Amino acid sequence: MFCYSGVCCEKGEKYAIYVISVACKPLYSHGNNVNDPKREWITYRRFSEFNDLDITIKKRYPNLRQYLQLPHKSLINNTSSDVRLKRQKELNDYLSVKNEIDFFI
16 A cells, blocks of 8 residues: 655645555455456545544444554644655555454454
């Protein structure tokens, strides 16, 4: 999983957008070929959407609160490259942990 970011401007509002790329290797059972291409999904999300996801997960699965730590929201300068780079790393860590947990749920 990889996370990138950029800055968008819509109707005069400037905001950070995060690009999430998830790749999945094919399973090598039931006749799948080693040369089958991997599947890849790319999505674009604002930080507030990750915040909403985090709230929903923690309400539905309260025992996961200790494992999932979403980066804190930044009220100012959230489009600066320093803030976006820090969040990229933290979002990558958050989504990696979430992925591991999903495997066991």
